[in-house]
Amino acid sequence: MDAILIQLLNGLDKGAAYALIALGLTLVFGTLGVVNFAHGALFLIGAFCAVSFQKVVTISKKILDPNITYFDAYIEQPYLEIWMGDTGLAIIDYAVPLSLFFAVPIMLLVGLAMERGLIQFFYKRSHAEQILVTFGLAIVLQEIIRHFYGANPIPTPAPDIVSGSAQVGLWIGLGDTLVYPWWRIIYLISSVGIITAVFSFLNLTTFGMVVRAGMADRQMVGFLGINIQRKFTIIFALAAIVAGVAGAMYAPILPPDYHMGMDFLVISFVIVVVGGMGSLRGAVASGFLLGVLQSLAAMTAVSSILPGIEQIIIYLVAVIVLLTRPRGLMGRKGVMDE
Amino acid sequence: MKDKSNKNIITRRQAIKTGAAISVAPMVFSKGAYAANFTNDPGYKSSVTLGFNVPQTGAYADEGADELRAFKLAVKHLNGEGDGGMMNTMKPMNLRGNGILGKKVTYVTGDTQTKSDAARASAKRMIEKDGVIMFSGGSSSGVAIAVQGLAQELGVVFMAGLTHSNDTTGKDKRRYGFRHFFNAKMSGSALGPVLKDEMGTERKAYHLTADYTWGWTQEQSIQETTEGLGWSTTAKVRTPVGAGDFSQFITPVLNSGADTLILNHYGKDMINSLTQAVQFGLRDKQVEGKNFEIIVPLYSRLMAQGAGDNLKGILGTANWDWQLQDEGSKAFVRSFGKEYGFPPSMAAQTCYVQTLLYANACENAGTFYPPEVIRQLEGFEFDGMGNGATEYRAEDHQCFKNVLVVRGNQNPTSSYDLLDIVKEVPRADVEYDASIFGGELGPYKV
Incomplete structure (x- = not known):
């Protein structure tokens, strides 16, 4: 029972990350009609916002290391610690949560720059051309990250207070063997919060209503005198912020490296296809569904019968869905139906 | 009656004799005449080229960068520049700081991308286009085994970088491949x-x-x-x-x-x-x-x-740690630290040592002819390069030396002081019978 529950929890957590990226991906496809293969790079940039913020707050004074006598080596002491003592150390400890205040404006700017600087010129081009140019952009962005940060993963820990595991089993009366990392629980709750906020924004505001109308019939909204293009640009920036925040918060779970965007992009794209291209609910539901399936498939009981199933389960589900329901689980009728 | 007017005409017998003499003469007057027929023989060129095939992109790029630093330092020392590093401590040693066999050492680099096919393509390019006499590097056993096979096919010595699989000097060992790094x-x-x-x-x-x-x-x-x-x-x-x-x-x-x-x-x-x-x-x-x-x-x-x-x-x-206190390790760390401002990784150390060992084997052989160089490396015993007395075992081309058991440092005193050496396990305790993993080295001459 414990084993199933922990895999379920882990699947929901993993699914939350997939859902957040897939949500932005499908939002951009639904509004702008663009297949944005650079979306994983936005997740990557978000994660490196956390890394950069951590680097900034740990800028250090170099003190000659007396222990190394062969050459000049240095011990580093953060200036924040020198100037502010315990307060400085607390800021360093809380670097990841604090980095969100840095990540949101950065991602807004990155999103606007990407859409205005490149994506807008490909609205009327074929999907194949969009994929080529956005994939190229993703490679350029990840190589820029690699140039400045190196290829090694960079440890970006969560605050000490949430670095351990929570006794989830005790909460639900199952004993103390069921534990789960605090930061992953925070990530799951935050993801649900972000997804709810995005849905609320699109469903409960006038702006959201216009965007949804534009997704359904762009031309008609234009005839009503609404500059739908500008709203779609804002939606692109919103998608960038969602991906960026997801990336920044993911940094303590997986030490960021330059390739993490690509690792998530492929799976997220499959999730969008399974959920239905352009379907926001489909992206979220399929993100969680595939995350849970992938996690359950890794259970010893399953993998001993079907070795390696956890590595192909997502693609297996995608194949089955595409064969039986080409428009995806919640896809709009007519989209990828043939 | 003989026709005197034909006395300057060369007879068939004279022609055969002259032809034989001409063809034999270079073999008589040149040392190591067999050396004239091997891949990338430098001949009368004033320099030789080494190939450093390391991951410059991909997950092991940082390790590859450190390997490349070590290779460059080794080339510098071989050419008599810098402080000489381990050339001051290696014993026995025939290197004189004038390149290899008097020829200046140059190098080319390649990117393995930590992918076997990319590594093989890069090594092939180095051998066929750049004319390397030896190539080295790598941070993956899959890559090492793939390029080691190529080394055997093309007859160019491969001095492996970081590779830890038993297979590299076990079932997939090759006559033209040598591993200084320890194994699983x-x-x-x-x-x-x-x-x-x-x-x-x-x-x-x-x-x-x-x-x-x-x-x-x-x-x-x-x-x-x-x-x-x-x-x-x-x-x-x-x-x-x-x-x-x-x-x-x-x-x-x-x-x-x-x-x-x-x-x-x-x-x-x-x-x-x-x-x-x-x-x-x-x-x-x-x-x-x-x-x-x-x-x-x-x-x-x-x-x-x-x-x-x-x-x-x-x-x-x-395999090695920069905090070892033997003279060889100290000399290398000093040299590397002065050059780059931080201590070398164990991948860097193995690549540096491999380059010097190959160069020394050429000096010992008096030729670049691979079979002779290989014979010099096989069974070569040396010291002064870290980890104590070391032997390149002839049967499988695996180096045997002390192995370090380490522990993540609880209280690091610097950003490089990350590992504590728990024990330096003597070479005798990690030796094993070369035949347990099977495999064949293959021929000297390809």
Whole structure:
């Protein structure tokens, strides 16, 4: 029972990350009609916002290391610690949560720059051309990250207070063997919060209503005198912020490296296809569904019968869905139906 | 009657004699005449080119960068520049700081991308286009085995960089391939007694293993060691290389009944799997009254930097560490540190040593002719290059030297002081019979 529950929890957590990226991906496809293969790079940039913020707050004074006598080596002491003592150390400890205040404006700017600087010129081009140019952009962005940060993963820990595991089993009366990392629980709750906020924004505001109308019939909204293009640009920036925040918060779970965007992009794209291209609910539901399936498939009981199933389960589900329901689980009728 | 007017005409017999003399003359007057017919013979050129094939992109790019630094330093020292590094401590040594056999050393670099096909293509380009006389480097056993095969096919010596799989000098060994780095079998032999002392003889081990040649052989070697101590093996789970998120593999460990997790991962995979194992509270866990332990059989300082605090207190092995206090290690660290401002990794040390060993073998052979150079390396015994007295075993081209058992430093005094040397296991304790892994070296002449 414990084993199933922990895999379920882990699947929901993993699914939350997939859902957040897939949500932005499908939002951009639904509004702008663009297949944005650079979306994983936005997740990557978000994660490196956390890394950069951590680097900034740990800028250090170099003190000659007396222990190394062969050459000049240095011990580093953060200036924040020198100037502010315990307060400085607390800021360093809380670097990841604090980095969100840095990540949101950065991602807004990155999103606007990407859409205005490149994506807008490909609205009327074929999907194949969009994929080529956005994939190229993703490679350029990840190589820029690699140039400045190196290829090694960079440890970006969560605050000490949430670095351990929570006794989830005790909460639900199952004993103390069921534990789960605090930061992953925070990530799951935050993801649900972000997804709810995005849905609320699109469903409960006038702006959201216009965007949804534009997704359904762009031309008609234009005839009503609404500059739908500008709203779609804002939606692109919103998608960038969602991906960026997801990336920044993911940094303590997986030490960021330059390739993490690509690792998530492929799976997220499959999730969008399974959920239905352009379907926001489909992206979220399929993100969680595939995350849970992938996690359950890794259970010893399953993998001993079907070795390696956890590595192909997502693609297996995608194949089955595409064969039986080409428009995806919640896809709009007519989209990828043939 | 003979016709005197034809006295200047060369007879058939004279022509045959003259032709034979002309064809034999170069062999009589040139030393090592056999050397005229091998791949990339430098002949009368004033320089020789070495090829450094390292991961410049991909997951091991940082390790590749450090290897390249070491190669460049070795070339500098071979050409008589800088402080000479280990050329001041290596014994016996015939290097004079005037290149190799009086020819200036130059180099070309390639990018393996840590992919076998890319590494082979890069090595082929170095051999066929750049004319390298020897090539070296790499941070993966899959790559090492792939390019070692190419070295044998094309007749160019390959001095392997970082490769830890038993297969490299086991079933896939080649006459033209040499490994200075230690291997998984040696890691197991070195770790065994320390594990027994620190963790006892009754434990249940759970293996997470990178699904390729290195992971398989390390898993096998460590399993043999731990089961030899009396431990049982709860499960052996293969994980895809570059899996990123290992949480789905870590969570089954929690309820498996195992009390020890052995991570047969390296590089980015090790950093991620260890980080997540710690996040899931494995290090705080107790199983049947025993503290849950994590073991990382192959460590490197670059990995330790990536894993951060998660590595503190965790046992593993290393080929070499910059904090060793022998004269060779100190000379190399001093030289590398002055050049680059930080200490070298063990990958850098092995690449530096391999370059010097090849050059010295050429000097000893008096030629670049590979079969003669290979014979010089086979069974070569040397000292003064770190880890004590060392031998390149002739039977499998595996170097034997002391192996380090290390532990993640609990209280580092600098950003490089990440590993504590727990024990320097003597070479005799990690030696094994060369025939146990099978394989054939192949011919000298190709």
